[in-house]
Amino acid sequence: MRLLALIRKEALLLARDPHALAVLFIMPALFLLLMAGAMSSYMQDRLPPLQLSLNAPQASEASAFFRSALQAQLPDSQIGSGAAAGVATVRLAGDFSETLLTAPHQGPSLSFPAQFDRLSRQRLYSAVSIALAQTRLLAYLQDSGAIDPQLSAAERLALVQQRTQSQIDEQQQLANGDLSAQANATQMSVPAWLIFGMFFVVLPMAGGFQREQQSGTLLRLRCLGLSLSTLVLSKVLPYMALNLLQFAALLALGVYGLPLLGLEPLSLPGNGVAYGVLALSIALTTSCLGLLLAALARSAEQALLLGGGMNILLAAIGGIMVPKSVMPAAMAQVANVSPMSWALDAFLTLLVGHGSLADIAPYCLRLLLLAAVLGTVGLYLFKQRVQHTQWTTHY
């Protein structure tokens, strides 16, 4: 009954704390929406179409074949003709068809507008290289008489593509963890900011304890002979429940909210149990971290600074703010010390790698082990703190 009363009290206090609710729900939701939107053009399953122009001074069979081969490499892109402002231009030489078999070979020249990003340049460069190689192969086959001259343009293209394509087997190694390079903006943003928001539960948890101690209510509770386990559970259980609520609410925002903004919806492949275990592992870690912070901080302001600073640091190094895939190798290694990174890797294993509970078990175990260490130290310091709560005299 006492435990229930204290849990109800925590729930009421939280429900009436607009700042805590903003930090726990609105802040991660805003980050999630903003970052999913901002990264949607870079991190997506299908690369965006390119706007480009093919400038071929000599209208020849070879230049027409090159256009077809290039279009096949960039199926969604629009390839115009002639010079156009603001789009990338592929310029074929005037003697393009005559020099196809010369070596060394001078290929087309490329020009990019300023806003053309590095990835798009690389895509265009690769597509031009392949189309050029296929055009030169066709020229070689024609020159050597190895191709039927009666074949249509489409048949010739199909033949050349057949000769230049190989079957490459792909195998996903889930245990490696870092799937952020493959994640789209939704798959990256939703779990990243959800985890970030869940860790912020340490602020109201530690701040509330400080206020309890400063106001003298902790002294009152102590004089009532409340056991340490009742006191600790009255803190940990409500905040774990809050964490689970955050987990469900932010996933729901990813699934149902993002499509309303024209963004890729979040899909949750795999077994729900795996998501549940992951949510509990994160919630236990954050609650134990909150307990430790509550015991370490000496005022609500200190708890705010320590907790906020620590979370931002863990997020910055843990691949929350910047995906690990774009970090240099050394920084990506450093990222692995952050529990936020473990949680994110587990999430991406489920969302991107379509992993199972067994696949995320190492991450969850790591989180639970950390929770055990934080919880043990936190419990010891919390006990000391409660025992040293003194009768305060101001007058």
Next chain:
Amino acid sequence: MLELRSLSYSYPGASRAALSGIDLQLEAGQCLGLLGSNGAGKTTLLSLLSNVLATQQGEIIWEGPRSLALVPQQLAFYAGLKVGENLHLFADLYRLRGSERRERLAMCVECTGLADKLNRRADSLSGGEQRRLNFAIGLLQPAQVYLFDEATVGVDAQSRQLLLAAVEQLTASGKAVIYTSHYLEEVERVAQRILLLHEGQVRLDLDTSTLLGADHGLLVEWPQHVPEGFGALLIALHLRAEMQPHGVRIAALNAEQFAAISQFVSGQVPLPTVMRFGRPSLEQLYLRLNGGQL
């Protein structure tokens, strides 16, 4: 109800004991006014009684199971909860049930005048109202001994009367009370017994009536010394006087003698600093006993 035997306590590293050899017996229905200047040992004694500090030396003996309710001087409630929610929370923590719960809640609300504030958030109350809520939460707890530590600081005069009446009601119902306050007129009103601590030791432990009654009569004090001719006047009036550091105290005198003294005194320069007829206040006694320190 509660007995302290040779209770001593020293803080680690302190040069002298915070409490030394305290003996005390607190009876049911008795209110003990606990006085002492800062550092006298009051807080240590309260901490030991409330189990915040563990006993080092001596004994605290409870008649029956330990049963202590407290009103600390800090506002020990949840500011984000409403008044009623705070009271119900503590009722749960005190394990109050059924009719006892209802009766005690009603009693506390009535004693502290909070009936119209139950739906207000505690942090929206005035300072005095918050103090009353703090008081109510202490009163709500069923206990044999109640401990009030500066419980009325910042409370307006009208509310203070309510709270003091509640303390008197407690003692009238057979509960023991330990009341500490720097408002000595409050202690004088509610306490039947005064315990004065000084440097961790009991300097004085007396019934209030004995303490205050022993010093009745006319007290006249001057800034420096008794004026010339005053001794001759006392002889002429056939009065016996007890010499004080800055004046005299006359235990008994009639109206004519009083009028003659008043006439003499009013014609002197300088005028007296104190001219009091009747018994001294607790504050005056306390200042004298405690070397002028509150």
